[in-house]
Amino acid sequence: MPHSMSSLPRSGEMKQMERLYDIAEVFRSKNAGPLLITIDLLFPDETTFRRVSDSEALSPGIVADLYGIQPKDVKILYFDRANAIKVTIPRTGPTSGAPGDRDVYGAQQHGPLLGLMIP
Amino acid sequence: MDELRVLSVCGNLGYGFPEESLLNGIAHDPHIMGADNGSTDPGPYYLGSGDQLTKREQIKRDLGYSLAAARKRGIPYIIGSAGTAGGDPHVDSVLDVMHELAKRDGHRFKLAVIRSELDKEFVKQAVREGRTRALGKLPELTEEAVDESVRIVGQMGLDPFVRALEGGADVILAGRSCDTAIYTSYAAMKGFDLGLAFHMAKIIECGAQCALPIGANDCILGTLRKDHFELKPMNKKMRLTPNSVAAHMMYEQPDPYLFYEPEGMVDLKASEFHQVDEHRVQVRGSRFVSAPKPTLKLEGVRHRGYRTITVAGMTDPRLLENLDKVESSVKATVAQMVKGSLAPDEYELRFIFYGRDGVMGRAGPAGGRTAHEVGVVMEAIAKDQSTADVVLSLARSGFLHCGFEGRKATAGNLAFPFSPSDFQGGPVYEFHIYHLMELEDAGAPFDVEFTKVG
Numbered sequence: 001m002p003h004s005m006s007s008l009p010r011s012g013e014m015k016q017m018e019r020l021y022d023i024a025e026v027f028r029s030k031n032a033g034p035l036l037i038t039i040d041l042l043f044p045d046e047t048t049f050r051r052v053s054d055s056e057a058l059s060p061g062i063v064a065d066l067y068g069i070q071p072k073d074v075k076i077l078y079f080d081r082a083n084a085i086k087v088t089i090p091r092t093g094p095t096s097g098a099p100g101d102r103d104v105y106g107a108q109q110h111g112p113l114l115g116l117m118i119p
Numbered sequence: 120m121d122e123l124r125v126l127s128v129c130g131n132l133g134y135g136f137p138e139e140s141l142l143n144g145i146a147h148d149p150h151i152m153g154a155d156n157g158s159t160d161p162g163p164y165y166l167g168s169g170d171q172l173t174k175r176e177q178i179k180r181d182l183g184y185s186l187a188a189a190r191k192r193g194i195p196y197i198i199g200s201a202g203t204a205g206g207d208p209h210v211d212s213v214l215d216v217m218h219e220l221a222k223r224d225g226h227r228f229k230l231a232v233i234r235s236e237l238d239k240e241f242v243k244q245a246v247r248e249g250r251t252r253a254l255g256k257l258p259e260l261t262e263e264a265v266d267e268s269v270r271i272v273g274q275m276g277l278d279p280f281v282r283a284l285e286g287g288a289d290v291i292l293a294g295r296s297c298d299t300a301i302y303t304s305y306a307a308m309k310g311f312d313l314g315l316a317f318h319m320a321k322i323i324e325c326g327a328q329c330a331l332p333i334g335a336n337d338c339i340l341g342t343l344r345k346d347h348f349e350l351k352p353m354n355k356k357m358r359l360t361p362n363s364v365a366a367h368m369m370y371e372q373p374d375p376y377l378f379y380e381p382e383g384m385v386d387l388k389a390s391e392f393h394q395v396d397e398h399r400v401q402v403r404g405s406r407f408v409s410a411p412k413p414t415l416k417l418e419g420v421r422h423r424g425y426r427t428i429t430v431a432g433m434t435d436p437r438l439l440e441n442l443d444k445v446e447s448s449v450k451a452t453v454a455q456m457v458k459g460s461l462a463p464d465e466y467e468l469r470f471i472f473y474g475r476d477g478v479m480g481r482a483g484p485a486g487g488r489t490a491h492e493v494g495v496v497m498e499a500i501a502k503d504q505s506t507a508d509v510v511l512s513l514a515r516s517g518f519l520h521c522g523f524e525g526r527k528a529t530a531g532n533l534a535f536p537f538s539p540s541d542f543q544g545g546p547v548y549e550f551h552i553y554h555l556m557e558l559e560d561a562g563a564p565f566d567v568e569f570t571k572v573g
């Protein structure tokens with residue numbers, strides 16, 4: 001996991017905080033089978049990808065809080081080849097499309113993450 | 120054979136692909152064609168009811184063009200996960216369209232049909248022998264859960280497809296299938312590297328979803344060679360980049376570096392992507408690791424009742440401030456009205472408020488704010504349709520006229536867009552089986568039936 005403090009931007013090039021939603025090129029969620037939701041964040045370039053992956057803005061604990069689940073159930077994968085981050089979480093309610101579900105395809109479950117502020 | 124060309128017609132047969140892309144694909148002289156026709160994504164209804172997500176006319180159009188192309192070229196054509204869910208009624212519906220098209224267009228071919236519905240006793244035996252394993256947070260499988268299922272399918276892997284191809288099938292129509300098996304089976308039969316073959320299959324089973332612009336409903340050609348594979352979208356307006364191909368492994372997958380098939384695991388950690396030209400990308404280095412014991416993924420649903428819904432909008436500010444109170448008051452009124460005829464556990468009544476928390480079911484980052492207009496979907500589920508109708512009707516009229524402290528709009532709380540306002544949703548199902556079954560031979564449950572068409 002590319003978490004090194006040394007690659008944080010130096011003070012001279014410090015950027016303003018921006019919303020995760022505003023710096024990702026693709027920000028989507030979808031079923032990975034009827035039990036899991038998988039959220040993909042694709043960034044336009046390596047710099048932006050590093051900006052997010054090297055920050056501490058996205059962690060299992062933070063995702064767990066936003067979705068009301070346990071940190072151990074959150075899987076975050078850094079896919080540097082595609083400048084992408086994948087967050088996979090279990091469905092907390094019923095299985096996809098069962099009574100009480102509200103998003104059969106899981107296509108609108110990325111909302112809670114989009115406001116995360118990235119340094 | 121040192122090169123295998125595989126044409127993927129589209130990500131879901133019936134969604135509609137451009138005919139020129141298919142013709143271009145055929146002009147590349149493929150050895151085999153394939154199309155996926157199903158998914159669990161649309162939910163449990165299709166497996167339960169036997170209905171299809173794509174309508175007959177959509178299948179007829181897509182199958183009409185693609186079957187004609189395959190027959191004209193004389194190459195095998197493999198269709199997997201027939202009719203959305205891959206159960207027997209789904210296979211039969213697509214089969215019916217296929218017969219109609221064969222008659223219309225004068226096709227003659229050897230057809231292999233591979234069904235995927237599993238006998239309940241077969242599954243129960245695996246439960247008794249401790250050979251089933253729950254996925255996610257589902258409880259372990261029990262014999263009772265198997266008994267209450269409406270239908271169970273198993274996702275077939277390579278073996279039944281290879282048997283059908285070896286038996287000389289021109290067309291293979293399969294029930295619930297691993298998407299990759301559609302495109303990997305011929306390569307496996309010809310002895311190509313399974314890591315590359317599975318990786319290529321995993322990409323092209325979504326049609327040209329990996330291309331730019333994204334095109335799930337478009338054709339793509341995969342060319343498999345000894346130590347790499349090459350992809351090329353068949354729509355001339357689409358291009359590929361190493362990044363677009365690599366990024367596709369994110370799609371609908373919990374892990375972009377690994378995926379699992381009944382036969383084993385495909386490891387993409389060492390995969391390399393190389394641009395050939397604007398339209399082509401080569402991939403090498405993907406590795407297959409065979410599983411010590413094959414597994415079969417089971418999908419099953421149970422019936423939960425019948426649904427009736429209504430949709431309405433609201434704008435009155437006082438009403439929007441009091442939605443929680445109105446909701447509990449309406450639920451209490453309905454419970455009162457059905458007392459004596461329906462016990463509380465004999466029906467379900469839900470309100471979804473769009474513009475408040477309709478999608479996520481709880482307050483967003485900005486707190487419990489509502490939009491200036493809020494939409495409500497009321498849903499009743501009961502043991503039969505007429506009971507669901509009654510519960511919904513009580514809830515709808517209860518909501519329309521529900522009083523609350525400070526109410527100003529005393530003529531009615533709801534703006535109905537339609538008359539009649541209530542809609543029957545029919546039977547309601549739930550995925551309650553999504554389990555793995557261990558077995559000696561993952562192909563054994565799937566018989567291949569050969570017939571002559573035309």
